[in-house]
Amino acid sequence: MPIYKAPVDDTLFILNDVLGIERYHNLPGFADASPDTVAAIVGEAAKLAEEVLFPINLSGDQEGCKRHDDGSVTVPKGFKQAFGRYREGGWLGLAAPEEFGGQGLPYTLHTAVGEFMSAANMSLMMYPGLTQGAIAAILVHGSEEQKRTYLPKMVDGTWTGTMNLTEPHCGTDLGLLRAKAVPNGDGSYRISGQKIFISAGEHDMAENIIHLVLARIEGAPEGVKGISLFIVPKYELDDSGEPGERNGVSCGAIEHKMGIHGNSTCVMNYDEATGHLIGAENKGLSAMFVMMNEARLAVGMQGLAIAEIAYQNAANYARERIQGRSLSGPKAPDKKADPIIVHPDVRRTLMTIKAFNEAGRAFTLWTALKSDIAHRSDSEEERQAADDILGLMTPILKGVMTDKGFDHAVMAQQVFGGHGYIEEHGMSQYVRDARIAMIYEGANGIQALDLVGRKLAMNGGRAVMALFKEIGDFCEENRNDEKLSGYTKALKKGLNDLQAATMWFMQNAMAKPDNAGAGSTDYMHLFGLVVLGYMWARMAKTAEEKLAAGETARADYLNNKLITAKFFMERIMPETALRKARIEAGADTLMALDAAAF
Numbered sequence: 001m002p003i004y005k006a007p008v009d010d011t012l013f014i015l016n017d018v019l020g021i022e023r024y025h026n027l028p029g030f031a032d033a034s035p036d037t038v039a040a041i042v043g044e045a046a047k048l049a050e051e052v053l054f055p056i057n058l059s060g061d062q063e064g065c066k067r068h069d070d071g072s073v074t075v076p077k078g079f080k081q082a083f084g085r086y087r088e089g090g091w092l093g094l095a096a097p098e099e100f101g102g103q104g105l106p107y108t109l110h111t112a113v114g115e116f117m118s119a120a121n122m123s124l125m126m127y128p129g130l131t132q133g134a135i136a137a138i139l140v141h142g143s144e145e146q147k148r149t150y151l152p153k154m155v156d157g158t159w160t161g162t163m164n165l166t167e168p169h170c171g172t173d174l175g176l177l178r179a180k181a182v183p184n185g186d187g188s189y190r191i192s193g194q195k196i197f198i199s200a201g202e203h204d205m206a207e208n209i210i211h212l213v214l215a216r217i218e219g220a221p222e223g224v225k226g227i228s229l230f231i232v233p234k235y236e237l238d239d240s241g242e243p244g245e246r247n248g249v250s251c252g253a254i255e256h257k258m259g260i261h262g263n264s265t266c267v268m269n270y271d272e273a274t275g276h277l278i279g280a281e282n283k284g285l286s287a288m289f290v291m292m293n294e295a296r297l298a299v300g301m302q303g304l305a306i307a308e309i310a311y312q313n314a315a316n317y318a319r320e321r322i323q324g325r326s327l328s329g330p331k332a333p334d335k336k337a338d339p340i341i342v343h344p345d346v347r348r349t350l351m352t353i354k355a356f357n358e359a360g361r362a363f364t365l366w367t368a369l370k371s372d373i374a375h376r377s378d379s380e381e382e383r384q385a386a387d388d389i390l391g392l393m394t395p396i397l398k399g400v401m402t403d404k405g406f407d408h409a410v411m412a413q414q415v416f417g418g419h420g421y422i423e424e425h426g427m428s429q430y431v432r433d434a435r436i437a438m439i440y441e442g443a444n445g446i447q448a449l450d451l452v453g454r455k456l457a458m459n460g461g462r463a464v465m466a467l468f469k470e471i472g473d474f475c476e477e478n479r480n481d482e483k484l485s486g487y488t489k490a491l492k493k494g495l496n497d498l499q500a501a502t503m504w505f506m507q508n509a510m511a512k513p514d515n516a517g518a519g520s521t522d523y524m525h526l527f528g529l530v531v532l533g534y535m536w537a538r539m540a541k542t543a544e545e546k547l548a549a550g551e552t553a554r555a556d557y558l559n560n561k562l563i564t565a566k567f568f569m570e571r572i573m574p575e576t577a578l579r580k581a582r583i584e585a586g587a588d589t590l591m592a593l594d595a596a597a598f
């Protein structure tokens with residue numbers, strides 16, 4: 001049977017020792033996040049993940065969601081009770097504003113515990129995950145009345161939320177959207193059309209479902225300039241604000257899909273449903289972007305979460321499975337063969353995943369901290385600098401962590417040989433679940449284009465230049481420290497490749513945009529490698545400092561960090577040169593074949 005243990009120590013090392021979140025006590029909510037409180041919250045989250053969410057992960061995958069003839073949907077056995085425990089624990093509102101019933105704690109902390117819960121049960125955690133995105137959009141763009149009406153019940157999880165963008169003919173290109181909105185004359189609208197692939201669209205875990213729906217108001221311009229965002233509750237609210245009449249929205253079908261079987265992916269039919277505009281007419285896309293950006297960070301974290309649980313199971317299996325002898329002589333002479341963890345190639349697999357996961361965790365939490373600073377600092381300058389990095393990192397975190405999350409789920413499955421391919425060990429579920437994270441919230445190819453086409457040049461390249469300087473300065477400051485120079489040398493090489501690739505785009509992509517598209521995915525991964533390398537260099541520096549200060553209690557943990565950091569720099573960082581070479585090959589060969597020749 002699969003196992004899962006939340007990586008509590010690693011999370012606390014990053015939060016307290018590497019990022020030093022205590023230093024941000026001047027930000028709202030951070031003063032309440034003392035190291036003791038953080039440790040207590042992280043510990044409670046680990047318990048919930050391990051004891052409540054994880055035990056129904058495999059059964060939820062096997063059972064899936066069921067749609068009934070009346071359009072209602074039931075979730076797998078145990079999901080309702082587990083969601084009840086999650087809700088009662090106040091987890092949904094951990095970082096939400098106190099005025100709407102949340103706890104106002106750092107988003108960084110919310111992200112840290114979110115990893116545990118998504119690893120333990122990704123399908124179940126998508127119900128509150130979508131709700132969090134909807135809360136964010138209403139917070140930023142909703143009227144005061146809308147906030148008072150919807151947020152308290154969403155923050156406490158009595159009602160859940162969804163996001164409705166996709167239509168059968170309209171996925172990446174939202175300008176093609178057809179759902180329409182007709183004014184009722186009383187400020188509300190009648191929404192009609194069909195949305196597909198709507199996560200958590202219908203289920204039996206909440207008293208109401210608050211759908212956020214993109215639609216075009218009659219007579220609005222074609223394309224993305226004519227899209228508005230609406231709140232469409234499953235049950236319209238009565239005068240006391242409680243669910244009343246059933247609205248004209250229903251689940252027409254649930255999709256039969258590759259993974260995340262415990263999450264209901266719905267076809268939603270809107271048949272003159274009553275909707276309420278959020279924000280200004282025709283500005284729906286920017287309102288929806290609040291939700292999408294939040295969701296992109298959460299999806300990047302899903303990549304990490306699945307890679308972590310897959311890794312833990314693979315490492316456990318490799319210690320137990322007996323096959324063959326070590327190349328350097330028997331390691332378990334009392335047995336007929338050695339455990340497969342003695343084989344270098346199995347270790348290569350495990351170390352690769354471990355090195356990505358630990359740096360990925362630091363990357364995710366570092367980015368979440370930027371989000372906290374961008375939203376909570378009272379210094380305009382600090383807010384802007386953090387927001388720049390947050391915007392730049394969003395497509396990289398989403399794209400790189402989910403591409404690697406899937407690759408690494410497959411690698412972990414490989415450790416099981418044929419036993420990974422059958423369902424019993426749960427490895428097949430991780431591979432199937434991880435796959436969707438590369439697709440939704442903007443397919444990863446689109447994340448790469450967002451990075452190269454928009455984020456790089458934003459504000460005259462301010463964000464990218466600031467980050468190059470930060471990493472370059474770190475390398476320079478630690479260059480002569482003999483304990484750190486190995487890490488900084490490798491990181492500097494990676495940074496040089498990244499800067500050269502950036503320059504190549506500036507010189508070759510303006511006149512020929514296909515060059516940007518041809519190199520975008522490699523560039524996103526090249527950037528990701530450098531940021532992950534930066535995280536490793538910072539973690540190595542912290543580990544060296546702690547060891548030098550005589551931290552004996554964590555000596556094994558800290559020494560293991562240094563070994564993994566070295567592995568990353570030796571075996572993974574050099575990939576930056578390959579990525580750079582591919583970028584510099586340009587688009588010519590790629591675009592040479594006629595469409596019919598493929």
Ligand SMILES: Cc1cc2nc3c(=O)[nH]c(=O)nc-3n(C[C@H](O)[C@H](O)[C@H](O)COP(=O)(O)OP(=O)(O)OC[C@H]3O[C@@H](n4cnc5c(N)ncnc54)[C@H](O)[C@@H]3O)c2cc1C
Pocket residue numbers: 163164165166170171172173196197198199200257265436439440441442443444445446449
């Ligand atoms: C399980 C599941 C859950 C989902 N949940 C939701 C949800 O809750 N709400 C919601 O609204 N949607 C949801 N989606 C939809 C999802 O976000 C879309 O599938 C995704 O945005 C891609 O759209 P598409 O499938 O139409 O692909 P297309 O847009 O047709 O794209 C096909 C391929 O072409 C590539 N491509 C397209 N345009 C370009 C371009 N200009 N340049 C380069 N490459 C390009 C894409 O990267 C992609 O690989 C979900 C989907 C699934 C499968």
